[in-house]
């Protein structure tokens with residue numbers, strides 16, 4: 113088994129290297145079991161996914177602050193049919209980009225297209241609404257009522273379009289004011305093991321929604 117940590121920030125990478133040295137003092141870890149890499153995780157993972165995955169298996173955890181994970185990275189992971197994925201989806205960041213009137217600057221629309229791998233997000237998050245004035249009526253775009261549910265459903269659909277199995281009960285992580293910030297999602301790439309992996313992930317996510325159940329699970 114090998115653990116690979118990818119971090120592009122120089123100071124955070126240095127912290128990872130320090131942690132690595134601490135862990136290497138433990139008898140259960142040998143030098144080649146822990147690797148820290150200072151590089152772009154999208155590039156590294158896409159490259160890794162091109163390798164032969166006939167015999168190897170892996171679990172990837174993507175923990176970005178915002179929208180740093182590219183859809184092409186998620187797609188590459190799924191294509192291996194050998195890697196399972198835990199990902200923190202930046203619900204709060206995406207919501208902030210979605211203006212109420214749907215007037216999103218082209219540069220941000222392109223950013224969202226790259227992030228979701230298509231433009232279908234617009235129809236998923238906006239509805240056309242008629243607006244009447246004294247002289248005429250016009251169509252306006254309006255952000256979906258329960259936008260967090262809409263984003264969650266859309267991202268789960270996107271994962272399902274490329275992975276063999278997806279846990280349909282992601283965990284919503286909120287800030288101290290109860291505002292949703294992240295969604296913890298699981299997707300199984302490993303074809304054979306997908307049903308079992310998804311079942312276990314669903315139980316873990318359910319347990320995290322209900323901590324007393326988690327204690328029971330452990």
Ligand SMILES: C[S@@+](CC[C@H](N)C(=O)[O-])C[C@H]1O[C@@H](n2cnc3c(N)ncnc32)[C@H](O)[C@@H]1O
Pocket residue numbers: 118119120121124151152153154175176177180
């Ligand atoms: C939420 S933090 C990760 C925290 C870490 N998992 C932990 O538990 O301490 C996100 C990290 O991703 C790094 N990052 C952002 N984009 C990246 C990229 N494209 N490649 C590699 N690292 C990236 C940031 O520098 C930041 O340190």
